[in-house]
Each structure stands twice: as structure tokens, then as C-alpha cells.
Amino acid sequence: MTSLISRDRLVALLDAARQQHVVIIGDAMLDVYLRGDVDRISPEAPVPVVRVRDRKLALGGAANVAQNVAAMGAGCDLVAVVGDDRAGSTLREHLDAGRMSSRSLVTVDRPTTTKTRVMARAQQLVRFDEEDDRDLQERDVEAVLAAIGRAMPQATAVVFEDYNKGVLVPAVIEGAIAMARARQLPVVVDPKFRNFFAYRGATVFKPNRRELESALGAAVDLDHPATLPDTLARLGVEHLLLTLGEHGMALVSADTAATGVVHRVPTTAREVYDVVGAGDTVTAYLATMLAAGATAREAAVVANFAAGVEVGKLGAATVSPDEVLEAYDHHLHSS
Numbered sequence: 001m002t003s004l005i006s007r008d009r010l011v012a013l014l015d016a017a018r019q020q021h022v023v024i025i026g027d028a029m030l031d032v033y034l035r036g037d038v039d040r041i042s043p044e045a046p047v048p049v050v051r052v053r054d055r056k057l058a059l060g061g062a063a064n065v066a067q068n069v070a071a072m073g074a075g076c077d078l079v080a081v082v083g084d085d086r087a088g089s090t091l092r093e094h095l096d097a098g099r100m101s102s103r104s105l106v107t108v109d110r111p112t113t114t115k116t117r118v119m120a121r122a123q124q125l126v127r128f129d130e131e132d133d134r135d136l137q138e139r140d141v142e143a144v145l146a147a148i149g150r151a152m153p154q155a156t157a158v159v160f161e162d163y164n165k166g167v168l169v170p171a172v173i174e175g176a177i178a179m180a181r182a183r184q185l186p187v188v189v190d191p192k193f194r195n196f197f198a199y200r201g202a203t204v205f206k207p208n209r210r211e212l213e214s215a216l217g218a219a220v221d222l223d224h225p226a227t228l229p230d231t232l233a234r235l236g237v238e239h240l241l242l243t244l245g246e247h248g249m250a251l252v253s254a255d256t257a258a259t260g261v262v263h264r265v266p267t268t269a270r271e272v273y274d275v276v277g278a279g280d281t282v283t284a285y286l287a288t289m290l291a292a293g294a295t296a297r298e299a300a301v302v303a304n305f306a307a308g309v310e311v312g313k314l315g316a317a318t319v320s321p322d323e324v325l326e327a328y329d330h331h332l333h334s335s
Contacts (some may be wrong), residue, residue: 004265004301010328013302016292018073021154022284025144025159025176026062026168026190028080028095028105029113029131030087031212033058038120050120059094060115060160063248065190068284068306070100071318074291077104077151079144081136081167087112104147113165133165136172152179157186157291159283160199164192165271177201186290189237200236204286204296208279222262228252235322239296241306241327243282251300263297265304277319281319305331 036052056238059067064082069076078095082088082105091112092102118125136144144167162168173195182185186203197214199205205279213220216231222244232240232254242250249265282303289299303328306319 001266003206004078005298006122007325007332009298009330010302010325013289013292013294013298014324015299016322017288020156020288020291021075021077022069022078022157022159022287022291023077023104023148023151024062024065024069024159024161025079025148025172026065026184027113027161027163027165028063028066028078028082028091029060029163029165030063030189031058031060032056032114032116033119034116035119037116038125040295046283047261048120048125050118050125055192057094058093059098061113061163061165063091064094064253064280064286065096065159065161066095066100068281068318069288070098071320072136072284072288073321074288075154076100077154078102079104079106079147079151081106081108081110081140081144082111083108083110085112087130099150104151106140108136108143110134112161135161135166135169137219138145141169144172148172148176148179152183155180155183155185156246157287159287160187160189160191160202161280161283162190162192162194164194166187168195170195170198173198184206186287188283188287190279197235202235202237203237203290204241204299205235206279208245208284212242222250222264226260228260228262241286241296241300243279249300249304250295253296263300265300267308278307284326285319 033056034052035054036050038048038050042049062077064077066078074271084107095102108229111130116128139259160168177187189199189202190206197273204316238254240252246267248267251263285303285306286299287300305324309319309323309327310317
């Protein structure tokens, strides 16, 4: 891994990250964690009674990508929708308090997506989702495109973060990609099942293996990658970065796919405590590193180090440049 990027190059990219500004477009949400103890079963139904001891709020989805970008010292605009409700106000407050900005959020007539997890010690008992995941109405699409247009002049990279909550409809995707291409900005996509093939012109397309195989309707064999050129052509993107969990990542590029070249990036995680939010961290680092001048392969390597740090933390967490550098040094000295 350390042979794929030198320490001096890594330091230069992390320093350059502070001068970047990433526009993140997608589904933002508020994560609520209720933690407590269970010592009895309810007399009303055969369910545990949780005595809540702690309540924690966190940014989720595209908002978690934004806070990972901010953790690098870079600027960002989060273009997402929230409702005219308490959860929306809370999400705005968290963005503004975390050296991010809520100026590009669009208020719409639907509830702010909120996920509430009930935890007993380290065990999740149940999750409640409050959301309206239908596609945005036409007037809301226009408002989102206007917010993207206002954010673009500062942008050095663009991210699409899709959680199938209705923001990333074809009109938003096509309009934003056209704006990004007009400015020759790198575009990173973290897709879900809706509109999977709608991101033609993107720089890096980053599904996990399950998402890609579900969209293709076929298994992906990285040891015999003969079908990958066709997959790239169908997607219409420059690079396909397939995340493989504990097996790291695989990068396929349009300019080398015909020869069957697959660049493998092995995992660097020292311990895996919680994988929640790791994909958001990868997306944030990919986009910011590309904006800083990294090649797709370099960006994947740096993002992989960041993911290795993130999975060692509880819940969706941010990763600082110093932590990435420390992970690099540890890997260098242990390999």
C-alpha cells in the first residue's frame, strides 16, 4: 500500500485539501441514538423495556460526507432537502456549529429524514425511520438546481451521495453533472439502486459489490474481469471504484479496462469496531483528494487509509488528516 504513494506525496495532498471546496448533493439525514439498559420485559407485550440513559444526535448520509470534508480543513456546500420541522432545524444547527454551512439546504414540504436507533449497551434493538422517500416534486427540483448553481462557483469537486430518499432524480443529476463538466470539476458518485445508470460523465463511480451486482443482475468476478469494460461503457464514467469491505477496494479505469487491468487496494484497518459511516468517509476523501490533484489511484489509496481509521470508531465518525498520516506511518513500519 505505501508503495502506491510516497509519504511526501501524501503530505502534499493532505495540505492541498485545505484549499478545496466540495459541493455535496444528496440525501442528508439526522441520526438519533437512544442508549440505555434493559433489565425487564414489558408487561404490555413481549418486548424489552429500555431505560434511556443517553440521547445523542449525529449527522448522517450526505451530511456525514460534509463533516468528513470539513474534518480535512476543506470547505463544503451541502445541497440537500430538509423539512420545516425540529429535525431540520437541528440538522442546520449541527452543520453551522461544525464549521460547515447550512446555506445550501432547501426546505421542502416533507419531514426531515430521521433515523432513530434504540441501543442497549452495544446492541441495537430497533430503528425507527421517519421519512418521505418519494422523488422530489418539480418545484423542489428547481429549487435544488438553483442551490447547486449558487454553490458551483466556489467548487473544486462535486459529490453525489444517494440514499434513495428522492433528492437525486434524473433532472438533478443531469443538471449538476453538466454544471460540473462545464467547470472541468471531478465528480464522485456514491450510488444506490434508483437511477444507478444515470451518472454518465462522472469521474469516479463508487458502488459496493452488492449494489453493482444487483444493478447488473450478475455476479462480478474480479479475477476474470472480461465484462468490466462493458460495465464501464454502460455506466459512462472514467473510473469504477468497487468497495469490497474487508477485502479493500478494486479500481478499474476506462483507459486500461480493455486490457483487464484491475488495481487492488487492500484494507489497512487495524481493527473493525463499527463499519457505519465508512463509505461516507471514503467518498469525502476521494473527492477532496481528486480536487487536490491526486490521480484516481492515489485518491483511492488515501481514502482507503481513512476508511481503515473510521471503522475503528463507534458510529459514523470523521477522520482527520493527522489520523490518515498516522495510519500510513503505522502501515509503513509494520509492512
